[in-house]
Every structure is written in structure tokens, then in C-alpha cells.
Amino acid sequence: MAVRLLRLTSRAGQPVAHGNLDTVPAQEETVLITGAAGLIGSMLRTRLVRPGRLLRLLDVVPLDAGFGEQAVTASTTDLAAMTRACSGAAAVIHLAGISREAPWDQIAEANIHGSYVAFEAARRAGVPRVVYASSNHAVGFTPRAAFPVADYAFPAPDTYYGVSKAAGEALGALYHARYGLDVICLRILTCMERPRDIRALSTWLSPDDAGRLFAACLSVPSPGFRVVYGVSANTRGGWVSLAEARAIGFEPQDDAEIYAEQVIAATGQADGEPAFLGGDFCLPDLDADRLT
Numbered sequence: 001m002a003v004r005l006l007r008l009t010s011r012a013g014q015p016v017a018h019g020n021l022d023t024v025p026a027q028e029e030t031v032l033i034t035g036a037a038g039l040i041g042s043m044l045r046t047r048l049v050r051p052g053r054l055l056r057l058l059d060v061v062p063l064d065a066g067f068g069e070q071a072v073t074a075s076t077t078d079l080a081a082m083t084r085a086c087s088g089a090a091a092v093i094h095l096a097g098i099s100r101e102a103p104w105d106q107i108a109e110a111n112i113h114g115s116y117v118a119f120e121a122a123r124r125a126g127v128p129r130v131v132y133a134s135s136n137h138a139v140g141f142t143p144r145a146a147f148p149v150a151d152y153a154f155p156a157p158d159t160y161y162g163v164s165k166a167a168g169e170a171l172g173a174l175y176h177a178r179y180g181l182d183v184i185c186l187r188i189l190t191c192m193e194r195p196r197d198i199r200a201l202s203t204w205l206s207p208d209d210a211g212r213l214f215a216a217c218l219s220v221p222s223p224g225f226r227v228v229y230g231v232s233a234n235t236r237g238g239w240v241s242l243a244e245a246r247a248i249g250f251e252p253q254d255d256a257e258i259y260a261e262q263v264i265a266a267t268g269q270a271d272g273e274p275a276f277l278g279g280d281f282c283l284p285d286l287d288a289d290r291l292t
């Protein structure tokens with residue numbers, strides 16, 4: 001397959017990123033994944049690859065493209081580069097950003113501005129669908145008494161990070177209502193290789209369930225605007241509604257309980273039920289004065 005070097009430039013014409021983009025046969029479905037070098041992006045690369053699909057991987061961290069992949073090194077805060085990266089895509093999976101609490105200016109730039117750019121680039125390039133990685137921290141201050149947290153529960157962010165996720169959901173609602181994009185916001189709970197603490201025995205989203213969830217987001221016909229929780233079928237779960245997840249065709253299959261003994265022995269923790277959904281993100285450790 002022929003390989004061409006694509007130079008992505010900012011509006012001002014300054015080179016900002018380079019990517020080795022393979023030629024895309026017309027019949028291929030292209031899916032742009034932003035933040036593809038991260039934890040979830042790495043999980044999805046192996047789980048979303050299939051014949052007739054091209055995964056276009058974008059990150060500020062350079063990536064090596066494998067079979068059925070293209071790599072683009074660019075920032076999601078660069079509208080020109082993102083619009084170019086969206087070209088010809090059937091869907092954008094927007095993962096890129098800061099995935100923890102951080103000072104406001106960093107969160108505002110990477111997560112809020114970066115998400116605006118992702119939606120606007122999708123609109124400009126005519127991409128019909130965006131799957132947005134939101135977070136349980138958009139509703140982190142929901143008290144235990146309100147479990148299971150309802151689908152579409154009004155934002156109750158626990159951090160600036162959580163505010164940025166609520167803002168991304170609001171952008172998704174705007175781009176759906178005004179421009180007709182299909183937008184699925186995934187309020188992911190705890191997605192990692194395996195649960196590491198007692199809370200995660202309730203909130204774990206396994207890599208395979210994550211693969212199934214994002215696959216459902218790509219294949220469900222005409223979803224419109226959705227807010228969906230992403231969590232596995234954990235014995236200690238039930239903290240959030242799974243109705244919308246099931247409505248888009250996702251049925252979780254994994255259960256963190258197989259790691260319970262190990263986690264309890266390693267951490268010495270016994271009670272995993274916090275006062276609020278967001279767990280430690282709700283504690284004073286993340287007050288503004290303590291952020292660096």
C-alpha cells in the first residue's frame with residue numbers, strides 16, 4: 001500500500017504536526033481516535049480493528065501505525081489539524097485530554113477547548129458521529145443515597161476535570177441539536193487493565209467491556225444524543241443506571257469480583273462504598289489551593 005507523508009498546518013500556516021497516512025481505499029470506514037496513545041486508546045486499537053475499517057490514531061505522542069491503522073501526531077487544540085484529521089471519517093472517538101484533576105487553565109485548554117475543537121472539526125469535515133469520553137466525575141458529587149445514578153443525571157462535577165466533562169457533554173448536545181451530529185457521551189467509571197482498589201471493585205470497566213461498549217457506539221443506528229454509563233457487570237456494582245448502555249446494544253460481561261480477594265489483601269480496604277459517586281475525587285485533597 002502506498003504511503004504518503006501528510007503535513008498538518010495550523011491556520012497561520014505554521015507546521016505543527018506530521019503524520020504518515022496510508023492511502024485510504026474508498027470502501028473503508030475510517031474511525032478517528034484522539035488520545036489514541038493513552039490507556040483506553042491502546043485498549044481500543046486491538047478491539048476495534050476489523051476488515052474494512054481504518055483506525056486513524058491521533059495523539060500529541062507519536063504512534064507507530066500497525067495493520068489497518070494510520071498515525072497522526074497533532075493536538076486536539078489545533079482546529080486546522082483536527083479538521084484535516086477528521087477528513088473522510090465516519091466517526092470520531094474523542095479520548096484526548098487530561099484524564100485527572102489539574103489546575104483550571106490546563107483543564108480549560110486541553111479538555112474544554114480541545115473538545116470544542118473536536119466537535120467543530122467533526123462538523124466542518126462532515127463527520128456524522130462523535131463518541132465522547134465523558135466521566136463519572138461529571139456527576140461525581142451525586143450522593144450514595146441517589147445510587148443507581150440515573151442516565152442523564154444533571155451534572156454534579158467533583159473537580160475542574162468533572163466540569164470539563166460536563167462541558168464536553170454540553171458541546172455534544174449543542175452539536176447534535178444544531179447540526180444533527182449523532183453524539184454518544186460515555187460516562188466511564190474506572191477503565192483499567194484490572195481493578196486496583198476497593199472502589200474499582202464496584203466501578204471497573206474491563207478492557208474487553210470497553211471494547212464492546214465503544215463498538216456498540218459505532219454500530220448502533222441513529223443514536224441521536226445519548227448519555228451512557230460505562231461499567232462492567234460487577235457484583236459490587238449497581239452504582240449507575242445501565243439502561244441507556246443496554247439501549248445502544250451494550251451488555252457488560254466482566255466482573256471485578258474475580259480480583260476482590262487480591263485487591264482486599266493488597267490494600268487492606270474493606271468498605272468500597274463512598275459518600276459520593278466520585279470517591280476520592282470529592283475529598284479536600286483536590287481543593288483548588290492544593291493543585292499544582
Ligand SMILES: NC(=O)c1ccc[n+]([C@@H]2O[C@H](COP(=O)([O-])OP(=O)(O)OC[C@H]3O[C@@H](n4cnc5c(N)ncnc54)[C@H](O)[C@@H]3O)[C@@H](O)[C@H]2O)c1
Nearest residue numbers: 035037038039040060075076096097099133135188190191
Ligand atoms: N481510564 C478511565 O478510567 C477513565 C474514566 C473516565 C473517563 N476517562 C476519559 O477517557 C479518556 C481516555 O482516558 P485514558 O485513561 O486513556 O487517559 P490517558 O491519560 O491514558 O490518555 C489520554 C491521551 O490523550 C493524549 N492527549 C492529551 N492532550 C492531548 C491533546 N491536546 N491532543 C492530542 N492528544 C492529547 C495524551 O497524550 C494521552 O495519550 C480521557 O478523556 C479520560 O478523561 C477515562
